[in-house]
Amino acid sequence: MLENIDLTRCVAKDEYKKRKQSLELKLAELQRKAKDLKIPIMIVFEGWDAAGKGTLINNLILPMDPRGFNVFSTLPPNEEEAHRPFLWRFWKRTPANGRIAIFDRSWYRRVLVDRVEENIDNKELAQAFEDITSFERQLADDGNVIIKMFLHISKKEQKERFKKLTKNPATAWRVSEGDLKRHKQYKQYMRAIEDMLAETDSEYAPWTLIEAHDRRFADLKIFDTVITAIEDGIEKKEKRSGIKEAVSKMAKKVKAEQPDTLNSTVLDRIDTSKSLERDEYKKQLDEKQDELRELEHKIYLHRIPVMIAYEGWDAAGKGGNMRRLTQNLDPRGYEVVPIAAPNDIEKAHHYLWRFWNQMPKAGHITIYDRTWYGRVLVERVEGFCSEDEWRRAFREINEMEQHMTNFGAVIVKFWLHISKDEQLRRFKERQKTPHKQWKITDEDWRNREKWDKYKAAIEEMIFRTSTRNAPWTIVESNDKLHARIKCLDTVIKAIKSKL
Amino acid sequence: MLENIDLTRCVAKDEYKKRKQSLELKLAELQRKAKDLKIPIMIVFEGWDAAGKGTLINNLILPMDPRGFNVFSTLPPNEEEAHRPFLWRFWKRTPANGRIAIFDRSWYRRVLVDRVEENIDNKELAQAFEDITSFERQLADDGNVIIKMFLHISKKEQKERFKKLTKNPATAWRVSEGDLKRHKQYKQYMRAIEDMLAETDSEYAPWTLIEAHDRRFADLKIFDTVITAIEDGIEKKEKRSGIKEAVSKMAKKVKAEQPDTLNSTVLDRIDTSKSLERDEYKKQLDEKQDELRELEHKIYLHRIPVMIAYEGWDAAGKGGNMRRLTQNLDPRGYEVVPIAAPNDIEKAHHYLWRFWNQMPKAGHITIYDRTWYGRVLVERVEGFCSEDEWRRAFREINEMEQHMTNFGAVIVKFWLHISKDEQLRRFKERQKTPHKQWKITDEDWRNREKWDKYKAAIEEMIFRTSTRNAPWTIVESNDKLHARIKCLDTVIKAIKSKL
Numbered sequence: 001m002l003e004n005i006d007l008t009r010c011v012a013k014d015e016y017k018k019r020k021q022s023l024e025l026k027l028a029e030l031q032r033k034a035k036d037l038k039i040p041i042m043i044v045f046e047g048w049d050a051a052g053k054g055t056l057i058n059n060l061i062l063p064m065d066p067r068g069f070n071v072f073s074t075l076p077p078n079e080e081e082a083h084r085p086f087l088w089r090f091w092k093r094t095p096a097n098g099r100i101a102i103f104d105r106s107w108y109r110r111v112l113v114d115r116v117e118e119n120i121d122n123k124e125l126a127q128a129f130e131d132i133t134s135f136e137r138q139l140a141d142d143g144n145v146i147i148k149m150f151l152h153i154s155k156k157e158q159k160e161r162f163k164k165l166t167k168n169p170a171t172a173w174r175v176s177e178g179d180l181k182r183h184k185q186y187k188q189y190m191r192a193i194e195d196m197l198a199e200t201d202s203e204y205a206p207w208t209l210i211e212a213h214d215r216r217f218a219d220l221k222i223f224d225t226v227i228t229a230i231e232d233g234i235e236k237k238e239k240r241s242g243i244k245e246a247v248s249k250m251a252k253k254v255k256a257e258q259p260d261t262l263n264s265t266v267l268d269r270i271d272t273s274k275s276l277e278r279d280e281y282k283k284q285l286d287e288k289q290d291e292l293r294e295l296e297h298k299i300y301l302h303r304i305p306v307m308i309a310y311e312g313w314d315a316a317g318k319g320g321n322m323r324r325l326t327q328n329l330d331p332r333g334y335e336v337v338p339i340a341a342p343n344d345i346e347k348a349h350h351y352l353w354r355f356w357n358q359m360p361k362a363g364h365i366t367i368y369d370r371t372w373y374g375r376v377l378v379e380r381v382e383g384f385c386s387e388d389e390w391r392r393a394f395r396e397i398n399e400m401e402q403h404m405t406n407f408g409a410v411i412v413k414f415w416l417h418i419s420k421d422e423q424l425r426r427f428k429e430r431q432k433t434p435h436k437q438w439k440i441t442d443e444d445w446r447n448r449e450k451w452d453k454y455k456a457a458i459e460e461m462i463f464r465t466s467t468r469n470a471p472w473t474i475v476e477s478n479d480k481l482h483a484r485i486k487c488l489d490t491v492i493k494a495i496k497s498k499l
Numbered sequence: 500m501l502e503n504i505d506l507t508r509c510v511a512k513d514e515y516k517k518r519k520q521s522l523e524l525k526l527a528e529l530q531r532k533a534k535d536l537k538i539p540i541m542i543v544f545e546g547w548d549a550a551g552k553g554t555l556i557n558n559l560i561l562p563m564d565p566r567g568f569n570v571f572s573t574l575p576p577n578e579e580e581a582h583r584p585f586l587w588r589f590w591k592r593t594p595a596n597g598r599i600a601i602f603d604r605s606w607y608r609r610v611l612v613d614r615v616e617e618n619i620d621n622k623e624l625a626q627a628f629e630d631i632t633s634f635e636r637q638l639a640d641d642g643n644v645i646i647k648m649f650l651h652i653s654k655k656e657q658k659e660r661f662k663k664l665t666k667n668p669a670t671a672w673r674v675s676e677g678d679l680k681r682h683k684q685y686k687q688y689m690r691a692i693e694d695m696l697a698e699t700d701s702e703y704a705p706w707t708l709i710e711a712h713d714r715r716f717a718d719l720k721i722f723d724t725v726i727t728a729i730e731d732g733i734e735k736k737e738k739r740s741g742i743k744e745a746v747s748k749m750a751k752k753v754k755a756e757q758p759d760t761l762n763s764t765v766l767d768r769i770d771t772s773k774s775l776e777r778d779e780y781k782k783q784l785d786e787k788q789d790e791l792r793e794l795e796h797k798i799y800l801h802r803i804p805v806m807i808a809y810e811g812w813d814a815a816g817k818g819g820n821m822r823r824l825t826q827n828l829d830p831r832g833y834e835v836v837p838i839a840a841p842n843d844i845e846k847a848h849h850y851l852w853r854f855w856n857q858m859p860k861a862g863h864i865t866i867y868d869r870t871w872y873g874r875v876l877v878e879r880v881e882g883f884c885s886e887d888e889w890r891r892a893f894r895e896i897n898e899m900e901q902h903m904t905n906f907g908a909v910i911v912k913f914w915l916h917i918s919k920d921e922q923l924r925r926f927k928e929r930q931k932t933p934h935k936q937w938k939i940t941d942e943d944w945r946n947r948e949k950w951d952k953y954k955a956a957i958e959e960m961i962f963r964t965s966t967r968n969a970p971w972t973i974v975e976s977n978d979k980l981h982a983r984i985k986c987l988d989t990v991i992k993a994i995k996s997k998l
Contacts, residue, residue: 001765001961001962001965001970001971004765004768004973005763005764005765005768006763006764006765006767006768008768009764123622126625194967195967197962198897198965198966198967201893201963202894203887203890203891203893203894206963207962208763209763209962211763217761220761221761224761262716262719262720262723264504264505264707264710265504265505265508266500266503266504266505268505269503269504269505269507270503388702391702392702394700394702395701395702398697462500463500463696463706464700464705466500466693466697467697468693468694468697471500472500474503
């Protein structure tokens with residue numbers, strides 16, 4: 001298809017000047033408007049070597065307020081990045097609300113250079129397309145405007161540009177061995193590009209082809225594409241606000257709570273009476289802690305990342321459990337990440353953004369004290385997010401965990417389960433014991449009153465996010481000794497099955 | 500995860516009776532309401548053999564108005580169905596607006612029985628999950644309420660039920676060889692079911708697990724699930740109507756048309772002057788028609804379905820071109836399907852529904868005189884569908900064509916291109932020539948006035964729907980002889996490359 005694109009399009013200098021000025025003013029105005037409306041914008045530049053990306057990006061940012069955007073050049077991943085799944089560095093760079101992120105090359109590297117040079121196989125390629133699609137969809141669902149442009153020149157034009165650059169000693173350095181190698185592979189790249197355009201074109205993140213033989217034509221078309229997309233985004237955001245008002249004005253039917261007696265349950269069947277004798281516990285604890293330490297060494301050698309997620313009822317014993325898990329580990333190999341309510345910067349991004357920022361490096365263990373599941377637990381029950389948002393989250397979470405699994409990660413998820421009576425006993429004990437009083441707050445009591453609502457949310461979470469690659473383990477925790485050994489054991493088995 | 504579900508849940512007879520009556524009245528009321536609001540509803544029952552699907556479906560339909568629903572039992576595909584992709588028979592059965600379709604087993608057969616018994620490989624399995632996901636998403640986007648329930652019983656319970664049935668001569672026939680075989684494979688099926696639940700659970704078509712040991716419990720839960728989902732659907736539909744009003748009340752910004760001079764174009768480069776001498780034409784026509792006839796035989800033997808789509812400007816010569824393509828073919832092996840404006844029944848379904856109904860059988864050729872691309876051409880330009888709808892259509896069309904390709908189809912798509920001048924010449928000639936006058940209408944002239952809008956739509960269509968598996972071929976048609984040979988030639992090459 002690309003070979004049929006008319007690349008002879010051009011714009012005369014006079015016309016260009018005339019149109020350009022108003023486009024620049026318009027873009028600056030739209031940037032301010034998008035900032036006020038807190039719309040995040042992502043602009044992706046892909047294209048052939050020597051297609052003129054650098055110059056064209058410079059033209060684009062010239063009229064913009066420099067405090068409102070970042071330009072990210074995508075080079076081959078550095079060591080830090082190579083130890084993470086390929087989308088990791090781009091998740092980190094997704095713009096906060098109201099900001100613009102411009103990518104000079106992007107996550108599409110995976111399906112272009114990586115594909116052609118590292119011969120990634122069909123399965124990996126299909127996974128990459130899926131990962132990219134869900135990445136963009138998640139961000140678009142969260143309100144991001146995503147603009148993707150491909151700068152197209154013919155093989156002949158590319159050759160001439162390289163020749164011209166090489167002739168001039170001042171610019172010769174700009175033509176690398178890699179450029180020339182890729183030039184020879186023009187046809188192979190063409191195939192990869194056509195696949196990329198076909199597989200990742202969507203209504204929420206469409207591709208625009210920029211004919212880049214004539215710089216003026218390309219420049220106007222880029223401005224026009226960006227302006228149109230931002231205008232659309234603003235219109236949508238305004239509509240949505242209008243809609244929200246309209247909806248809230250409509251009589252909101254109070255939906256009867258689904259009778260609890262019909263919900264599926266796994267929790268009711270959990271035998272919380274499971275326990276372990278202290279002698280047996282001590283023996284097993286020693287053995288298993290030693291075993292885990294050896295495995296910590298092995299996963300480092302095999303560069304396997306491990307994610308261990310702890311969720312559970314208040315006072316279920318998460319802290320003590322985690323301490324037993326990590327007690328004997330080499331501290332250079334693991335990290336415990338406590339998850340509190342999101343801060344302002346985190347709130348200005350997609351809710352998964354902060355978890356992307358805290359993913360384990362290949363060969364390392366990250367233990368999460370509460371997790372991304374907050375979205376479908378506390379945020380759902382307390383109404384901190386909309387129903388659409390937590391419903392969407394089941395899929396988004398599964399996709400994120402799948403992306404980590406594709407990268408080779410081991411994922412273990414614990415739900416520490418205690419009975420309602422046991423929780424009451426522990427709350428009371430905490431209140432009586434001076435050095436434990438800090439652990440118990442009014443909020444804990446308030447949450448306890450919503451036990452049934454939380455229970456329904458937990459059951460649905462377990463049902464919708466128990467995947468083969470990242471299953472939930474429900475840990476009977478009325479007896480802490482039993483719970484600790486079960487967690488150690490589960491982690492050991494999960495790592496072993498990967499090795 | 501499934502082995503942890505609490506299957507001991509039950510409901511006492513008195514409570515059951517008390518609750519059941521009001522649920523039945525509610526369901527009947529909701530059916531009427533959904534009919535008035537023209538909401539289509541799909542209810543899927545999957546579950547273990549002997550889980551009680553038949554009885555429970557009967558209970559569900561009892562209070563409903565029988566004129567408003569259909570129950571479809573899904574058996575192994577018959578011969579007609581086996582020669583189509585697996586979703587074909589379900590697309591045909593999607594409910595019209597306001598109707599309810601109940602499926603006793605469904606498209607999930609593909610990832611359950613077919614998977615376990617026919618050992619479909621990982622790639623096919625992944626494709627099936629993708630196909631199912633896009634099928635459900637397309638329907639949900641179009642307003643369908645999709646309710647999916649899985650009836651769960653333990654292996655032990657299943658065994659006891661089979662035993663009981665077998666003991667009684669009146670029911671013994673109901674336990675088949677297949678049932679007993681699948682009972683032995685309970686664990687394998689468990690794995691397939693867990694994958695199915697994980698891969699195809701979504702916010703627009705969620706799964707509900709029905710604990711089916713106690714019939715009364717299962718019955719109440721099914722009613723409750725269906726009622727809640729329909730209530731949600733009604734609420735959403737009402738909201739959407741409210742929103743539409745609200746939006747139309749808001750000042751609708753008239754978006755400036757994107758300056759045409761910047762659009763990507765392949766059409767402008769098409770050399771419409773390409774032509775062929777009549778002698779050469781005749782020679783080639785004979786040769787190629789013979790060759791195609793032979794291929795028609797071969798694709799029949801190899802059970803390959805072939806789809807040939809004709810689109811083009813008015814008066815581009817589609818009719819004559821198609822006639823030359825089919826002139827020498829065996830009429831039992833091909834069919835020409837003319838596509839006009841949709842009728843009322845078609846309008847009450849997803850716009851792709853009628854094309855699913857007209858897909859070629861394996862081994863046959865279907866030639867479409869105008870196609871599903873109407874959505875992104877005439878419907879877009881004339882405003883017969885919303886912008887959301889035609890934007891979504893690019894993906895929906897690609898997915899449908901991909902599904903056909905997965906099934907092994909050859910897809911050829913022609914855009915018959917003539918210059919604007921040539922069209923004028925042909926229009927005038929038609930007006931002058933008495934036996935051609937019927938071919939030219941006021942509408943043709945009106946369409947011609949919108950040449951530029953159509954051109955922009957065509958360019959975008961070609962850009963977004965040229966996939967490797969279903970590429971567009973642009974046919975220079977100012978010279979009809981050249982165009983005819985090019986089409987014949989393209990079809991021949993496409994079939995050959997598949998054989």
